[in-house]
Amino acid sequence: VPEPNAFAGAGLDRAGPRRSDPQWVAAALADPDARAVVATPEGVAVDPAEPGRLLRAPAHAPGIDSILLGMEHGHPLFARALRNGKPGGGAILLNLREFAPEADVPEAGIAAYATAMLTWHAHHGHCARCGAPTRVVDAGHARRCDACGAMHHPRTDPVVIMLVLDPERDRVLLGRQASWPAGRFSALAGFVEPGETLEEAVAREVAEEAGVRVRDARYASSQPWPFPASLMLGFTATYDGGDPEARDGELEAVRWLSRAEVEAAARDEGEILLPPRLAIARRLLDGWLAGDLPG
Numbered sequence: 375v376p377e378p379n380a381f382a383g384a385g386l387d388r389a390g391p392r393r394s395d396p397q398w399v400a401a402a403l404a405d406p407d408a409r410a411v412v413a414t415p416e417g418v419a420v421d422p423a424e425p426g427r428l429l430r431a432p433a434h435a436p437g438i439d440s441i442l443l444g445m446e447h448g449h450p451l452f453a454r455a456l457r458n459g460k461p462g463g464g465a466i467l468l469n470l471r472e473f474a475p476e477a478d479v480p481e482a483g484i485a486a487y488a489t490a491m492l493t494w495h496a497h498h499g500h501c502a503r504c505g506a507p508t509r510v511v512d513a514g515h516a517r518r519c520d521a522c523g524a525m526h527h528p529r530t531d532p533v534v535i536m537l538v539l540d541p542e543r544d545r546v547l548l549g550r551q552a553s554w555p556a557g558r559f560s561a562l563a564g565f566v567e568p569g570e571t572l573e574e575a576v577a578r579e580v581a582e583e584a585g586v587r588v589r590d591a592r593y594a595s596s597q598p599w600p601f602p603a604s605l606m607l608g609f610t611a612t613y614d615g616g617d618p619e620a621r622d623g624e625l626e627a628v629r630w631l632s633r634a635e636v637e638a639a640a641r642d643e644g645e646i647l648l649p650p651r652l653a654i655a656r657r658l659l660d661g662w663l664a665g666d667l668p669g
């Protein structure tokens with residue numbers, strides 16, 4: 375079984391059927407073995423002596439909503455926001471990109487899950503339907519508007535990210551954004567729009583960003599990407615014609631890279647930089663080099 379992508383694999387029992395029972399949630403908060411990870415949209419609190427491990431604070435914090443993440447080794451694990459912007463107790467804040475390389479798979483997954491939940495709460499204090507304040511229900515897995523009765527649920531926005539393969543010439547199509555470090559190229563990507571399938575989104579985004587046609591989009595793997603609320607859906611797609619050209623302003627360049635060029639970049643040689651190892655784009659590229667991608 376391949377290792378999950380970074381930020382996946384939190385491995386908690388999310389207690390979905392139980393967390394809507396207020397009595398069960400109150401008992402979980404009062405459990406002396408309950409703990410909370412502490413985070414903000416900017417970072418997660420860690421003990422500097424153990425930077426790969428999230429701080430686990432007492433769960434109960436008066437005046438702050440505790441969001442149930444789930445059961446960890448039989449005990450409730452919550453997430454909560456910082457009280458005054460500082461983690462306290464000698465802890466430090468690391469952003470997720472700093473934390474993930476230090477952490478093991480479940481710990482990075484919990485960090486991403488907690489960050490995604492707390493960011494959603496921070497951004498959804500008011501009802502999207504009527505504008506009135508909302509309040510936390512279902513142990514933090516929903517917010518309710520008492521003014522109009524609307525229930526709001528945490529969002530995950532699907533993004534397709536695709537490696538365009540040209541099997542005839544053994545090359546891949548990558549693009550770069552102007553803001554990236556010099557020389558970095560990565561897989562094309564874009565938000566899925568209402569009214570389209572994932573396969574349609576793959577073809578549309580490749581046409582918009584690079585001006586080429588693709589066929590046979592095939593799913594490879596996915597990655598939670600809480601910056602702030604995406605789920606990256608990794609695909610391969612087969613080149614079906616057209617000359618690549620950066621078109622829609624999102625990318626400053628698109629180009630084919632040969633297998634030899636990508637192999638050199640994976641060894642940190644040459645002018646081309648690949649995406650960081652925690653990104654699914656890198657996983658797709660490594661999969662292509664290893665010959666174990668669909669398509």
Ligand SMILES: [Zn+2]
Pocket residue numbers: 501502503504505506519520521522523524
């Ligand atoms: Zn409302």
